Amino acid sequence: MRKISLGFVRVHILYHAREEPFFGLWMIEELKSHGYEMSSGTLYPILHGMEEKGLLEVEEKTVDGKVRKYYSITQEGEKLLEEARKKAAELFEEIQE
Template identity: 45%
Template sequence: MVADKALQREILLAFWKVHILHHAAEGPVVGHWLLRELRRHGYEVSPGTLYPILHRMEALGWLRCEVEAGRGSRAPRHYHATEAGKAVLALIREQLRELMVEVQ
């Protein structure tokens, strides 16, 4: 059962990353909005999980973060998909299309 939970978590993390890339490719997003959006889709995600994912995606070069000037350390961070992130998203979309044909 523990292995099932670990596998489920890994798959969910991948789904969350796809959601994040999708929305960040459409326009800038902030963390609290992403939390609400992921929860709206039924995912149980916490800030302690989401923000490290965002930082990792930024480190990978998939997201770019802009902080509002003059708002101090609590300023909202706006995440945008980079060209590399958009390319990853395009690849994922194609792979998902192929997978859906196969598993249906």
């Protein structure tokens, strides 16, 4: 079940990165609102891996004297999100029967 949940988490991340740049703590709270309990020790390796794969890009901004990394979606991430949407819709149709 953990691997499936992590797949859903990655789709959530891509979706929100498409909506607007976000920082890690915000994403932890957002995922929590969807029932995913995630620590920074779990989330940040996922974000870094997605960045390494070219799905996310990072911009550092100083906010209230703290440097925060803001993640946004790349063109490659957009393609993967669209593919995930199609596959999710297809799966939803199948499991509703």
